[in-house]
Amino acid sequence: xxxxxxxxxxxxxxxxxxxxxxxxxxxxxxxxxxxxxxxxxxxxxxxxxxxxxxxxxxxxxxxxxxxxxxxxxxxxxxxxxxxxxxxxxxxxxxxxxxxxxxxxxxxxxxxxxxxxxxxxxxxxxxxxxxxxxxxxxxxxxxxxxxxxxxxxxxxxxxxxxxxxxxxxxxxxxxxxxxxxxxxxxxxxxxxxxxxxxxxxxxxxxxxxxxxxxxxxxxxxxxxxxxxxxxxxxxxxxxxxxxxxxxxxxxxxxxxxxx
Numbered sequence: 288x289x290x291x292x293x294x295x296x297x298x299x300x301x302x303x304x305x306x307x308x309x310x311x312x313x314x315x316x317x318x319x320x321x322x323x324x325x326x327x328x329x330x331x332x333x334x335x336x337x338x339x340x341x342x343x344x345x346x347x348x349x350x351x352x353x354x355x356x357x358x359x360x361x362x363x364x365x366x367x368x369x370x371x372x373x374x375x376x377x378x379x380x381x382x383x384x385x386x387x388x389x390x391x392x393x394x395x396x397x398x399x400x401x402x403x404x405x406x407x408x409x410x411x412x413x414x415x416x417x418x419x420x421x422x423x424x425x426x427x428x429x430x431x432x433x434x435x436x437x438x439x440x441x442x443x444x445x446x447x448x449x450x451x452x453x454x455x456x457x458x459x460x461x462x463x464x465x466x467x468x469x470x471x472x473x474x475x476x477x478x479x480x481x482x483x484x485x486x487x488x489x490x491x492x493x494x495x496x497x498x499x500x501x502x503x504x505x506x507x508x509x510x511x512x513x514x515x516x517x518x519x520x521x522x523x524x525x526x527x528x529x530x531x532x533x534x535x536x537x538x539x540x541x542x543x544x545x
Contacts, residue, residue, distance in 0.1 A: 319413045321367070321374050321396065327408030328438050329356045329533065338374075343367045345404060346380075357405030358443050358530075358537050359454045364404055367396065374413070376402075382454060406438055406533055440534035442484055442491075444470055446527070447540050454535075459485045461496065462522060476500045476523040484514075484536065491529075491536040493520060 325333035336353065345353040348362035355364070361380040368375045374396040378384040385403040386394055400411040441454040447470070460469040463481040472481070478498035485492045491514040495502040503521040504512050514536065518529040530537040 319372055319374075321369075322412040322414060323353070323402075324410040324412060325407070326401075326410045328403075328406040330407040330409070338367060338369070341369050355404055355407045357407060358445065358532065358535065359441070359452055360405035360407070380404075382452065403438070406535070408438065438534070440486060440489075440536075442486070443535050443537040445537060445539050446542070458487075459483055463496070463498075472523065472525055474523045474525070477525075482522055484538070486536070489534070490514075491531065 321338045322335055323338065324335045325331060340352065343353065344351040344363055344366050345355060346362050346364035347355060347357070347360040351363065359382045361382070364380045365376055365378045365384045368377065375393060376384065376386070376391065376396055377393050378391060382405070383390040385391070386396075386400050388403075396411050396413075398411065398413040402409040402411065439456055441456055442460050444453040444455070445451075447453075453470075455469055457469070461480055461483045462468055462470040462472060463479050464472060464474070464477045465479040468480065476499075478496065478500070480496045481498040482496055482502045483494045485494055492511060493502060493504060493509065493514055494511050495509060500523060501508045503509070504514075505519055506521070514529050514531070516529065516531040520527050520529065520538070526541045528539045528541075530539060
């Protein structure tokens, strides 16, 4: 459910404190380097990257160290911080960062972890520090990666709240004035349950729910129609543009002018 906060944080802090309390120097172990391999989704096929900075930012913003595409990627989505021999991930996003399928707010990264950031899957490889290059080193990477994370299609809502993107994993969402809809629109010409967006066989459809004022696709009133990239929907005084990207259907709302 959108807006719920779940903390699946792995408890790295206590373990790290124990090492310090016992008087062990964090530099006594061989220094590690963290390598990110771009293995799935929108980033698949990019060159492997060794992290050389103490703070590495990941997100959609151009100022991030690792720029990732996707409607559900925040401008600053998360950060990886090197603390001694430990690498810590901190999430700053609304839609979450997932490690091996679990949403985390902060966690210590382990060798073999898979990260999901929006529709991007990254594989974490920790290797002993040899040389100073930050270049691709495929001979150190495993040949077969277990499919821990599955990228499921989403219906994505944008534009209703400034800077907020809402992804829905359901195959059907409803839009209307009642609060039990996934997307609630306020307006006298919006029916209680106005319209549904549905996914069938990898395609997306708009289905009017017998609304009083109708649903218009490219200015034609419709009851049921398949959606195409670039289509324009009108629901009451709200207009939205349909973007079909990868497996997702992105609905870009434009709020009505008064």
